[in-house]
Amino acid sequence: MAYAENTNNNLNAPAGKREKATFAGGCFWCMEPPFVSLKGVISVTVGYTGGHDKNPTYEEVSSGATGHTEAIEILYDPAQVAYSELLDVFWRNIDPTTANQQFVDIGTQYRTAIFYHNEDQKHMAEKSKTTLEKSGKFDKQIVTEIKPATTFYKAEDYHQKYYEKNPIRYKFYRYNSGRDRYLEKIWGGKAEVKNAEQKKYSKPSVDELKKKLTPLQYKVTQENGTERAFDNEYWDNKKQGIYVDIVSGEPLFSSLDKFDSGTGWPSFTKPLEPENIVEKEDRSLFTVRTEVHSKQAGSHLGHLFPDGPKPAGLRYCMNSAALRFIPKEDLEKEGYGKYKKLFEK
Numbered sequence: 001m002a003y004a005e006n007t008n009n010n011l012n013a014p015a016g017k018r019e020k021a022t023f024a025g026g027c028f029w030c031m032e033p034p035f036v037s038l039k040g041v042i043s044v045t046v047g048y049t050g051g052h053d054k055n056p057t058y059e060e061v062s063s064g065a066t067g068h069t070e071a072i073e074i075l076y077d078p079a080q081v082a083y084s085e086l087l088d089v090f091w092r093n094i095d096p097t098t099a100n101q102q103f104v105d106i107g108t109q110y111r112t113a114i115f116y117h118n119e120d121q122k123h124m125a126e127k128s129k130t131t132l133e134k135s136g137k138f139d140k141q142i143v144t145e146i147k148p149a150t151t152f153y154k155a156e157d158y159h160q161k162y163y164e165k166n167p168i169r170y171k172f173y174r175y176n177s178g179r180d181r182y183l184e185k186i187w188g189g190k191a192e193v194k195n196a197e198q199k200k201y202s203k204p205s206v207d208e209l210k211k212k213l214t215p216l217q218y219k220v221t222q223e224n225g226t227e228r229a230f231d232n233e234y235w236d237n238k239k240q241g242i243y244v245d246i247v248s249g250e251p252l253f254s255s256l257d258k259f260d261s262g263t264g265w266p267s268f269t270k271p272l273e274p275e276n277i278v279e280k281e282d283r284s285l286f287t288v289r290t291e292v293h294s295k296q297a298g299s300h301l302g303h304l305f306p307d308g309p310k311p312a313g314l315r316y317c318m319n320s321a322a323l324r325f326i327p328k329e330d331l332e333k334e335g336y337g338k339y340k341k342l343f344e345k
Contacts, residue, residue, distance in 0.1 A: 018042060019078050021086045022049060022115035022149050024071040025094040026102025029162040029335070030174055031072045034093050040080025045073045046162075047154045049115060050147065058156055062332050064108045071115070073152045083121055087128045090114065092187055093179075096132070097140035103177045104338055115149040122146065137186055158333070168204070169249040172296065173335040203297055209247065217246055220321040221299035224291070229264025232320035236260075240343050241327040242272055242336060243318075248297035249335075250276045252323065253316065254342060261308070261315055266323070268316040269308050272339075279304060292316060 025031045028046035035044050048061050051068030061068045074086060094112050095102060102110045114129075116122040125146045133142050154160075163170040174180065210218055219225035229235070234243070243253040243266070254272040261267035271277045275295065282291035282303065290304040301322045308315035326334050328343040 017077050017079055018075055019083070020117050020149070021074040021076060021083060021121070022071055022117070022152060023074070023086075023090045024050065024069040024111065024113040024115070025090060026070070026110045026112065026179075027105050027173075027177070028070040028072055028155065028159065029170060030177070030179055031070075031093060032161070033163050034089050035072065035074055035086070038076075038081055038085070038089070040077045042075045042077060044075075045152075045154055046159050047071060047073060047152050048109075049073075049150055049152045050113060054151075055153055058159070058333055061109050062107070062337070067108070068153070069109050069111050069113060070155075071113075071152065084124055084128065087114070087125060091128065091132055093183065094144070095182055096142045096144040097138050099143045103179045103182065105177070111145070112143075113145040113147055115147055117149045122148075168247070169335055171202070172249045204247070213246065214321070217321045220319045221247055221297075221301075224300045225319075225321075226302075227265075227319050227321050232265065234266040234320040234323060234325055235264050237266065237325060239325070239327055241325055242331070242339055242342075243323040243325055244336070245276075245294040245297050245299050245301075246322055246324045247299050248294060249324070250294055250296045251336060251339065252276055252294060252301070253318070254339070256342060259309060261317065263317060265302065266318050266320055267308070268318065269312055269314055271316065277301075292318070294322075 023031065032044050032046055035041050048056050048066070048068035049071045051061070051066040053060065053066040053068070056066040056068050060066050061070065076086065096112055100106065100108050100111050102112065114125045116125055129142060129144065129146065132138075158165070204212065209222060213221065216225070216227060220227060237255075237258075240255045242251055242255070244251050251273045252271060253268045257268045257270050257272070259267055259269060278293045278295050280291045280293060282289040292301045292304050293299060294301060299322055300319075302316065302318035305315045305317055306313055326336060328340065331337055331340050
C-alpha cells in the first residue's frame with residue numbers, strides 16, 4: 001500500500017528489516033505525533049482497520065456501520081526500535097479502561113486495540129497488557145483488545161499529518177479533548193507526547209498571523225476593526241453549523257442561535273460555549289459598549305448589545321471576518337464531532 005510521507009531519516013534501512021505495527025487509540029490525529037519522531041520509525045499512516053467493509057470512507061467509519069476503528073500503521077526498523085518500545089508509547093498515550101470511547105470521542109470507531117502481525121508481537125502485546133494490569137496504575141479493568149491484524153485502509157489525505165497541516169486546530173482539539181490532562185494524571189508527565197502537543201493554546205506570532213489571515217481578518221481580530229454591514233461573509237448565512245474563532249478554532253456560536261437582526265452583521269442570541277467568550281468595556285466611540293473577545297486567542301469578535309429577542313434580550317453582533325463557519329456535515333472531520341448532536345434533533 002502507499003504510505004503517507006510521515007518519514008524520518010530511516011528510509012535507507014534494509015527492506016528486509018522493516019516491520020509493521022498497528023495500534024488503535026481513539027482519534028488517530030492524536031496517535032500519530034507520539035511515534036513519528038522515534039528513532040527507527042520510518043513512517044506513520046493513519047487509517048481504518050478491524051472492520052468488514054472494503055475501502056471505507058471517514059463518514060462511513062464515523063457512522064459505526066463498517067465496524068472499523070481509527071488506527072495508525074507504523075513501518076519501523078526493529079534493529080533501531082523494538083516492538084516493546086512501541087507498545088510502551090502506545091499504552092502511555094491512551095485510556096485503556098474505556099470501551100468505545102477515548103476522552104471526548106465516543107463510538108466504536110474510537111475503541112482501543114493492538115493489532116498484531118505475528119506471534120511474537122502477540123506475545124509481547126499480551127505480556128505488556130498483563131504488566132500494565134499489575135502495575136496498579138488503573139482502578140478499572142483494562143479493556144484494550146489484542147487482535148490479529150487485518151487489512152489496513154489508508155485514511156483520506158487531509159487526515160494524514162493533520163497536526164502539521166492544521167497545527168492551531170489540532171492543538172485546540174487536543175487540549176480540549178482532555179487527553180493530555182489524563183495522561184499526566186496517570187503517568188506523572190512521563191507520557192510519550194511529542195511534536196505538536198502542548199498543554200495550553202499558544203497564540204501565533206504577529207508574522208504568523210499576517211500570513212494566515214487576510215488584511216481584513218487581521219484588522220478586525222487584532223486591531224479591533226469593524227467590517228462593512230451587509231458586505232461580509234456570514235450576515236445572511238442560513239446554513240446549519242457552528243462558528244469558530246478564525247485564529248484559534250475555539251467554538252463560539254451555533255447557527256441554532258443565529259437570527260436576522262437587520263443590522264447587516266451575523267447576530268446571535270447566546271454563545272455556543274460561554275467560557276470561550278470574554279466581555280470587555282469599550283469607550284472608544286464616546287459611549288460605553290461591551291466588546292466581545294475570544295478567550296484563547298484574544299480575537300476581537302464584535303460587540304454585545306441589550307436589544308436582542310426575548311427572553312434574554314441579547315444580541316451578540318459579530319464580524320464575519322473574525323469567524324470561520326463549519327457546516328454540520330463537516331463537524332466530525334474538522335474535529336468538532338461533539339456538536340453533531342445539536343443538529344440531529
